[in-house]
Amino acid sequence: MNKVLIIGNLTRDPELLTTSNDNSVCKFTIAANRKFKNANGEYDVDFINCVAWRKTGEFINKYFNKGKKIAVEGMIQTRKYEDKQGNNRTAVDVVVDQAEFVESPKKQQIKADDLEPIEDDDLPF
Numbered sequence: 468m469n470k471v472l473i474i475g476n477l478t479r480d481p482e483l484l485t486t487s488n489d490n491s492v493c494k495f496t497i498a499a500n501r502k503f504k505n506a507n508g509e510y511d512v513d514f515i516n517c518v519a520w521r522k523t524g525e526f527i528n529k530y531f532n533k534g535k536k537i538a539v540e541g542m543i544q545t546r547k548y549e550d551k552q553g554n555n556r557t558a559v560d561v562v563v564d565q566a567e568f569v570e571s572p573k574k575q576q577i578k579a580d581d582l583e584p585i586e587d588d589d590l591p592f
Contacts, residue, residue, distance in 0.1 A: 496517065
């Protein structure tokens with residue numbers, strides 16, 4: 468089974484593209500802390516390239532931006548290619564099936580000065 472769950476922060480704003488077949492594809496990178504501290508007492512960070520297609524990609528592009536915490540579920544996909552110098556390379560991406568908010572939006576505070584009085588005649592009860 469090829470299944471992965473990652474929680475981390477976006478390293479930059481997602482990039483939404485459209486393929487020649489008119490499909491949306493969103494590319495982004497997540498910075499995810501490792502669970503254990505290294506020899507220096509710090510958490511190492513992995514930078515994980517992600518790709519989300521169609522509605523999932525549009526959702527991520529609309530609601531997430533650089534620094535925002537995100538949870539993604541998907542599968543790992545590897546692909547081989549040749550770079551401009553003719554070297555064989557391997558790329559590893561997470562193909563995202565689902566994405567979720569991890570943090571709740573900041574609560575909006577309302578000041579008493581912003582409120583308008585309501586007349587008794589306007590009340591429904």
